[in-house]
Ligand code: B12
């Protein structure tokens with residue numbers, strides 16, 4: 001059977017705000033996970049429109065499309081196109097689960113929730129010529145899942161080809177989050193067996209890993225055993241976790257020992273009223289600064305996530321949030337305009353209050369205001385959000401923030417990581433165009449090298465780097481961190 005798997009790009013791919021690097025980070029892991037259930041005899045073509053031009057002139061028997069909110073309209077167009085050519089088209093993913101009636105208009109079969117149970121079920125029915133219209137996931141387990149078909153991923157097109165998820169969902173219930181809607185009807189947080197997770201890690205070449213789990217420290221027993229198993233594997237990795245999990249017990253020390261070098265942390269807001277509005281109880285009365293200090297003491301860089309536009313926000317929220325980030329040496333900040341995704345409690349609340357302004361899903365990209373605001377006008381919110389990004393990533397603030405670390409090595413790493421991410425756009429574009437993005441991985445690995453927790457001034461400008469000619473062939477060189485600084489200043 002000829003199978004086509006597609007991750008469509010979002011509409012923004014054609015806008016002047018498109019940052020190709022942001023969408024060339026991670027490969028389509030969800031589709032590669034599903035591909036593992038196909039037969040070795042099936043001819044599979046997996047295309048990710050974020051990094052390649054789609055070939056739409058082929059004639060597959062089965063087309064599998066993953067739908068996020070901001071790629072939904074494009075996904076539907078592609079689905080209609082293939083259906084008109086006689087292919088059987090199936091749609092799944094977060095947006096299909098939130099709005100099944102909308103998606104069903106463009107598909108032969110739709111899938112609600114994760115695919116590990118329903119997709120193999122569908123394949124059996126499809127081969128028997130009895131496919132159903134809707135499959136809804138009820139059994140939630142990751143035990144015995146087949147190894148992800150990473151061979152279908154065009155590794156050289158991604159900065160971070162080694163993305164991995166070892167859990168699904170999250171133990172918390174923030175009301176703006178996709179999670180409860182997507183996992184409705186079954187467990188909303190579950191993990192792989194530790195040994196399976198370790199085997200999956202072992203299969204990945206190179207050193208660097210990016211855990212895309214919503215909350216890598218969400219199950220303390222699992223994470224503790226995972227980090228024990230990872231010690232000595234010589235990995236460096238990045239992941240995400242909540243403020244309370246950083247403050248509790250010694251899990252974060254174990255993570256650092258296993259190679260954790262940067263963490264995405266959902267601070268979201270400093271206002272208790274906003275936290276209550278979001279049902280983000282786990283952040284209430286938690287000392288954010290203590291969490292930051294703990295991470296820094298372990299040499300872990302921080303990507304802070306902040307939401308603007310909750311009902312208790314006022315005009316000063318943007319300035320306060322940027323200043324806090326700079327003062328506390330947050331390496332990168334991800335700001336969001338509050339976005340009520342359909343299916344979430346937030347969407348339902350806003351809808352019942354008549355506050356939803358548009359159902360154009362292209363605008364639900366966390367950069368636009370799609371609901372009636374309270375203390376801020378929509379214009380103030382949008383302008384404040386744009387200002388916050390510009391201000392936080394100004395050279396002077398990147399520099400000031402870097403200098404707020406105690407160790408020299410952490411200062412340089414912070415400067416390189418933050419500046420590199422936001423200020424080297426032409427270089428990233430060039431690397432993407434020439435399909436050389438993956439060659440930057442050794443630089444990323446070097447920036448994620450260990451910082452001595454003592455805070456002693458151990459840094460000189462040389463950070464050991466592993467350069468790989470090919471995946472299996474490594475040589476150690478010294479990467480001069482300061483050599484990139486002139487480039488940064490030119491920008
Ligand atoms: C990595 C990631 C990205 C990456 C890359 C995505 C990629 N290449 O797959 C990048 C950086 C590009 C990205 C960008 C954005 N993202 Co994003 N991202 C994620 C993240 C962290 C992990 C995705 C992942 O790999 N999951 C693991 C795999 C195994 O699961 P999966 O992809 O969901 O696939 C499973 C099921 O969904 C299902 N399935 C999926 N498709 C199909 C199809 C069929 C036919 C079947 C049967 C099953 C099926 O089966 C799979 C196995 O169970 C998620 C959070 C999360 N935990 O999911 C957010 C998330 C998906 N992103 C989100 C958002 C909002 C965005 C942006 C709009 C952000 C922005 N402001 O620009 C953009 C838009 C992207 C787009 N194309 O539209 C939201 C989506 C909300 C929504 N309701 O759609 C999420 C949920 C984050 C959040 N908590 O809010 N993202």
Ligand code: SF4
Pocket residue numbers: 169170171172173174177178179214215242266
């Ligand atoms: S902690 Fe994060 S992943 Fe978990 S429910 Fe809240 S926003 Fe979602």
